[in-house]
Amino acid sequence: MDHSLQHHKHLLWRAGFGPGINQIEDLKAKDTKVLLEDLFKTENFSEINYDTPDVEIIDYMNDKTPAERKKEILKINREQNLELNLNFLEKMVNSKDQLREKMAFFWHGHFATRVINPKFSRQILNVIRKNALGNFKDLLFEVSQSPAMLNFLNNQQNKKGHPNENFAREVMELFTMGRGNYTEKDIREGARAFTGWGFDKLGNFRERPNLHDTGTKTFLGKTGNFTGVDVLNMILEQKATAKFITTKIYKFFVNENVDNTIINKLSESFYQSNYDIKKLMTEIFSASWFYDQKNIGNRIKSPIELMAGMMRILPMDIQNPENLIVYQKLLGQMLLYPPNVSGWPNGKSWIDSSTLMLRLQIPQIWSGLRPLEYTPRQDDDIDMGMKSRETAMNKSFKNPNITIDWNRVEKAFSNKNCEDYLILNTKTLDINSVKNFSDKSVKMNVINLMSTPEYQLM
Template sequence: MMISDFIKNKHLANRAGFGMSLQQITDFEQQSPKAIWKLYAQPHPLHAISFSSEQGAVDYTALSHLNASDKKLVQQLNRKRNIDINLNFLEAMVHGEDQLREKMAFFWHGHFASRVINANFSAHILNEIREHALGNFRDLLFAVSKAPAMLSFLNNQQNKKGHPNENFAREVMELFTMGRDNYTELDVREAARAFTGWSYDKDGQFLVRKKFHDTGSKTFLGKTGNFDGNDILDSILEQPVTAQFITRKLYRFLVNEQVDEEIVSLLSRDFYHSGYDIRQLVNSIFTADWFYDVKHIGNKVKSPIELMAGIMRILPMEIAYPENLIIYQKLLGQMLLYPPNVSGWPLGKAWIDSSTLLLRMQLPQIWTGLRPLELDVHNDDDLDMGLKQSRALAKAYKNPKISIDWSTVEVTFGGRDPFRILLQRQLSFEKALRDEYDSENIRLAIIEAMSTPEYQLC
């Protein structure tokens, strides 16, 4: 089956970024996938994700000593800052020039899953992930392993000589590097001893509390020595299975949930021998002929964030209350900064059930003002990570004040078939739908195309 360059370019945009933007349509119709990939592969200056600073720095080690009133003020500040970080990250996905970096940061954000109330810690680990997203996996692993957010989330603050806490050591091996069944319980216990004392100070700076560190001899992955946490991470990286575990997970995220083990084996071998060069790995994926095989195109269910960002990229919009986007993340099941657990978010059909599918298909109609949201969102302190909506927000989210720049959209789509532009799979009833719309009804055609089940796929 012949696949047009336009479909290949959209496939690349969906996997190496968050979908084609309105401004990219002409280039995608005229240029080759090789030329488009050069645009995605081009490095850009990194702009850190931040939050508005209404107050000075907060000493989070002193919170337990605050009275109830002061503690409430700190919690409110955290909520606002976490909302800022969430929305600024989403903004980078939608409008950032470096789509590849933001897509890889989104992947690592789920891979190195952490969840903390402390907004300073949230911003720090997210920016570490974005800085190293296309760099060296060793640098990324060391950075997130020493981040206060991760040490706090996985309880390494409680990991002390004589009373080791195994949580951090176990998850580093099981979820972040080697995968289950590639280490023993003895390895977990010995690694935990090596990580004793890994902590952070009141300013959120990593430090090793020497009086809590176990300096005794340890046996890990068949080797014995006076290992510390750095030695453990380096030993893990020496294992080819680590490169294989990371490559397989990235293949499932970028290419197909049905893994081609032969391809993954070749990719992981090169990844290992490159010294864990992430940019080289993704370049090998996105420049391979097999990446554009028809079996990989339009086979992936968009995650909620990918769905939202994709709509926002193709429909230029101004949102009167950006905080509403937090509500939609919650309703769709994927809140940035708040993965469900240390395993991160699921893939594929796990995103689809009877309630979420209906909302996903109605989202373009809700955001363009054709219908109100018919679901209610409920406050849940744990689920919301402290991101409680205000009264104004609670009243506003069902009819979000979103202004679409329809004049620009209509000029760009003029003479083009919205279904061809927006979908990767042809609809059996597509021609019948097309015939209902003339050039004056292009808005309805775009919304209709975005409201199909096929738009849920990329």
């Protein structure tokens, strides 16, 4: 396989969700520099929204009992959250701003929250998307002051005299410095600085002075009458923060096995740039080591990357898009619904016998060649308030009713080796066995290539 083709595919998978069908034609010929420039060009930012109108309690809920009303509100909340999920997925598939959405996907797992209130979900999602390639300081401040995060980590209950340490702990352990760079005392004192941080009914950030502990605090070796803003600024002064974030980005975008020499250089430069995310990503994607063979095809696609990647290469009309949520659940990664505050695990944890089986079958299921015959994994806690798994699955969830435009796929792949465009590392692929299954049509070839273990890697 052509080297530049492999490099370009690698870049598009890591800095986005794989090549789109409209990129196939000139993927080989394009200059890597041009491809990079395209990725870093940002279009006009547009917010993700939900479509179901908010509950207008006054208008039509007056004749309902409180129990009925509550049920109705929960139903609307659930619908709006599912719409946010699908609209985020749609951006990953169709937005020209591939790198922005990929970075947003990364931050969405880094600043993991799970809230019932769709307005809060929408707000934090757009904060993350807007700042995805901006400045980490802005991102950290806006996320830390978002109602979704303050609510999820109980800071609404963090009051003078009764500090709740949850928020302060996770900010240090998971969002900024990482374990080993602060003490339990720093957490206690940090929590006192965040007392009074909360939000009002409309979801606006509020500092409530009467709940704030104005006493002297000692945090990371300094003593003063610190506020939450001071604490975040002091955390950003720590080089450990730049290193922690850089390492996490490297593991996600380059390789789970870190190269310390590279990390030290990148994180020093990230720190000196005052946490400029775009600059850090430019350094990574322009580096020659990024294209080392050991960094290509070494990552297992997460379920969202797998689904979005297929949707980018197979133009499809999906009559029941809400059923894509079922695939997210079955494969173990539901947008807006990370398992806990640590976000999603990476790598091999995506694959067990049931998820691998389903992954290999999705191309045939989505092409209408076989039915979906699965129920969720037993450890499934993402029922989203649905009473039982069975009802959830049987509701009409069997089939997303997808129509794929195979003519367009045929055109895009005519006179090309499909495997060169679909598989990153074709070395291990036994292409004859794939072709034996095929009736020589591009359609069957594409479906069979997408059903190989090799397609699971990026």
